[in-house]
Amino acid sequence: LMVWLRRTTHYLFIVVVAVNSTLLTINAGDYIFYTDWAWTSFVVFSISQSTMLVVGAIYYMLFTGVPGTATYYATIMTIYTWVAKGAWFGLGYPYDFVTVPVWIPSAMLLDLTYWATRRNKHAAIIIGGTLVGLSLPVFNMVNLLLIRDPLETAFKYPRPTLPPYMTPTEPQVGKFYNSPVALGSGAGAVLSVPIAALGAKLNTWTYRWMAA
Numbered sequence: 001l002m003v004w005l006r007r008t009t010h011y012l013f014i015v016v017v018a019v020n021s022t023l024l025t026i027n028a029g030d031y032i033f034y035t036d037w038a039w040t041s042f043v044v045f046s047i048s049q050s051t052m053l054v055v056g057a058i059y060y061m062l063f064t065g066v067p068g069t070a071t072y073y074a075t076i077m078t079i080y081t082w083v084a085k086g087a088w089f090g091l092g093y094p095y096d097f098v099t100v101p102v103w104i105p106s107a108m109l110l111d112l113t114y115w116a117t118r119r120n121k122h123a124a125i126i127i128g129g130t131l132v133g134l135s136l137p138v139f140n141m142v143n144l145l146l147i148r149d150p151l152e153t154a155f156k157y158p159r160p161t162l163p164p165y166m167t168p169t170e171p172q173v174g175k176f177y178n179s180p181v182a183l184g185s186g187a188g189a190v191l192s193v194p195i196a197a198l199g200a201k202l203n204t205w206t207y208r209w210m211a212a
Contacts, residue, residue, distance in 0.1 A: 046184030129196035133188030
């Protein structure tokens, strides 16, 4: 039994990380993902999403050793969130009530780095982690610009369960930072590298546990 459990450790980790990634997305900017807080806390959202994506994607990718699995991991997350989006739509909310974050292009860059460097783990951590942190805020801002104003939706369809201090507020553009995309990309690029290293280390630890 213990041998079987050890051999399935990686698969259990993948399921747990993928599910928790979706839950973290929900909590990163209110429980309807980042629709409410898209403009006011875009930097915080960008950092949380970049690091969350890279830790699971690099773990999954190094586990299989096959470029493309990071994109597969991001696709799983995207499918989960679209299911949640459909659930809210089924409850009578508008279709754009939940904005699904864009993870797949950044995960593709991670896969491309791993493939171009001939499966070099350290290059994937440093170069791939940087590319994920740099690109994710850009893709998500483009995504937000293509939909209706999230704050309009937030005020039109308030959630009665939200306490007053979590009520969406109008963004103070330029008051704290002039470019949320630049700040999110810069901070995300720096933080995604050590988090990618953590994901790689988790992969090593589970291998050692399996061999114990």
